[in-house]
Amino acid sequence: MDNQADQEPRTGLTPHLTIRDGRAAEAIEFYAKAFGATEHIRVPADDKKRLMHAHLTVNDTSLMLHDDFPEHRGGGEAPAPAGVLLHLQVDDADKWFNAATAAGAEVVLPIGDQFWGDRYGQVRDPFGHLWSIGCPIKK
Missing domain, CATH: 3.10.180.10 (2,3-Dihydroxybiphenyl 1,2-Dioxygenase, domain 1)
Structure with missing residues (x-):
């Protein structure tokens, strides 16, 4: 560290x-x-x-x-993560997507070529946070 x-x-x-x-x-x-x-x-x-x-x-x-x-925000369980998507723009979307799913992320949107020109997919991590992973489609 x-x-x-x-x-x-x-x-x-x-x-x-x-x-x-x-x-x-x-x-x-x-x-x-x-x-x-x-x-x-x-x-x-x-x-x-x-x-x-x-x-x-x-x-x-x-x-x-x-x-x-909870003792510093009024008690009770924290709500489940919602309303935020963390995006990773990467060099190889398939490599990053496969590493995430191999580590235990749940597929939300399978990786694929998208109409806007990116190879793109979404996963949810084991803690409820939503991640998108994308890179330009390789020609």
């Missing part, structure tokens, strides 16, 4: 995922297998059972995640 203090400040938009059921550490392992994620930092919570923060890089882009903390 890199020392985050040694990195230049980042700008842009970074997805920050809430992982339900205390499975953030499991999510890190999944994203490493499915999407080649590199872990930069992992910060455990005071209870040592959950992760307060983790910073990964997927496809040269930051992804942050943490376990759910």
